[in-house]
Amino acid sequence: MEIMQVMGLRKLSPYLYCRSVATSLILGLSVMVAGQNYPKWDFHFPLTIETTVSGSFGEMRSNHFHSGIDFTTRQITGFPVYSIDEGYVSRIAVSPGGFGKAVYIDHPNGYTSVYAHCEWFSEAIDKLITELQYKNKSFAIDQSFQAGTIPVNRGELIAYSGNSGSSGGPHLHFEIRETKGQRPINPHFFDLPIRDEVAPVIEGIRIYPLDDNSTINGKNEPLYIPAVYYGGRYHLEGKPEISAGGIIGVGVQVIDYSSESWRRCGIYSIQLMVDNKMWFRSQMDGFFFHDTRYINSHIDYAFKQQTKKTVQKSFIDINNKLQLYTSTPERGQITMLPQHKHSLEYEIADAAGNISKLSFSIRGQERQSKPAVSAAPQVLKIDPASPYFVSMDNFKVRFPENAFYSEVAAMFELLPNEGLGIGSYFKVLNEDVPVHHFFDITIPIPEEAIGMKGLTGAKVAKGKLSYAGGVVSNGNMQIRSRETGTFCLTSDTIPPSLRLLNIPPGRNYTGRDRITIEIKDDFSGIDEYYCTINGQWMLFEHDPKNNALNGYFKNLRIERGKKHLLELKVSDKLGNKASLSTEFVY
Secondary structure, rough: OOOOOOOOOOOOOOOOOOOOOOOOOOOOOOOEEEEEEOOHHHHHHOOOOOEEEEEOOEEOOOOOOOEEEEEEEEOOOOOOOOOOEEEEEEEEHHHHHHOOOEEEEEEOEEEEEEEEEEEEEHHHHHHHHHHHHHHHHHOEEEEEOOOOOEEOOOEEEEEEEEOOOOOOOOOOEEEEEEEOOOEEEEEHHHOOOOOOOOOOOEEEEEEEEEEOOOOOOOOOOOOEEEEEEEEEEEEEEEOOOOOEEEEEEEEEEEOOOOOOOOOEEOOOOOEEEEEEEEEEEOOOEEOOOOHHHHHHHHOOOOHHHHHHOOOEEOOOOOOOOOEEEEOEEEOOOEEEEEOOOOEEEEEOOOOOOEEEEEOOOEOOOOOOOOOOOOOOOOOOEEEEOEEEEEEEEEEEEEEOOOOOOOOOOOEEEEOOOOOOEEEEEEEEEOOOOHHHHHHEEEOOOOOOOOOOOOOEEEEEEOOOEEEOOOOOOOOOOEEEEEEEEEEEEOOOOOOOEEEEEEEOHHHHHHOOOOEEEEEEEEOOEEEEEEEEOOOOOOOEEEEHHHOEEEHHHHHHOOOOOOOEEEEEEEEEOOOOOEEEEEEEEE
16 A cells, blocks of 8 residues: 555653652663654753643644643742753743743754743843843843853753743743754653553544535534443444445544643544554654644644534645645545445554554445535535635635635625624634635725724624724725634724732832732733833833733842832723823832
């Protein structure tokens, strides 16, 4: 059988659990993965506390694969973080969202280690970054460094664990990347000391008719079947009889746990055998960031939106460019012939080599000679590789080429206003259609709304409006989006709200470590803020997930033991402004 892409398979060895202080590994061998020779490092574990995995490499996240491993830190912050090997700090990034405070270290052997969501950097790094922040008058910063500027030794303190950026709780996000190209790779290649004896949990499968003439149990619609475990392996619940005709595909819902944690993690590989022949395999060795949004093709995106279940497809959409797959020329599709029975088996492994299996069979039935008769009008299909343009009463949408992963029903409609927003609603496909590239929406501005303050685009969903942005041009609102759904216009003139929190008696902050201001906006979100003390710009850190602006006194350049004037100016993304002024003692 011809194979589209051959990827070497590695022997996955068991891992030890990191329990000792200053744990390190002495690794002298190398491992071959997907044709790449990965050295086994003699490296220092990034933490010296007992830790478990709360997020695995390649785990399914919203619009992206998880690019590293998350290590728990007992739900608190401030644990020392160490460089796993010698090298130099090549980049420091600080952001209100994303990785928050992150350190990147380039190592001599061609790999980069990343440590993210930190609370603080080491003293020397913190001093350097603070100087840059004051120079640029910006909390957010992304600075690269040449070799020799900030050298580090193996096991050197570089930061303290935290909860910064878009972190959902205190932990350390750790990555290993190929320095050239910054491609994240699976850290388990280097035998990370994580104990995992729990095999993946198979929750169910979904079977798909892949054209209008194909059927599953007589219907031209997908079929989901739960899985149960007994007798040492997984089975489909109720041992159902499954029949199919035409071209079909299958997918599997699966999760994993590590031995020391209840947190749901991702798996390493999914292999599908058809009649004892390797038919499809996905293997999470690594990926490029510019490809990570293809996750919406890797999974059944619509089913996820509708049910919250994550099914990973075992067939490859025509516009799925991920380099994770080994497949036959059929790209995982299966042609069902009448009275021919196919035996299918899933073998699913986690990064520690624990394996779960599920077998089932599908009997072939007659393929429909024509689509089932329907009273509904036939809907045009959008070719995923071609650009697509629609205009309806001056409401327009323009998709670039390769915007979609497979054929999409061209569902566009003008709808009457339902009491929210301004003017008519423009339905741009169904909300459960994934789009890979940004596309442009044009909404004409009604005469009564021309020149209106705070005019912007909005999405309408579940009886609420959410900010979609947009720019006014030639009497139209031009919106760029990566999400389908229903759009309209709205106006927002409400400025952000500002409030000083935890005010001490007499506003005397002596003994406190920070000043905290609540900073919130009810629609478009915070765009800019500018803090001064006694007329001079001061470093305040924006924490959007907690609606907080924190001024840590160790970073505020003020004279101690005196009264000071704090002034804050804030604007949202629509230009609505708010300000706060207060005196305090420190």
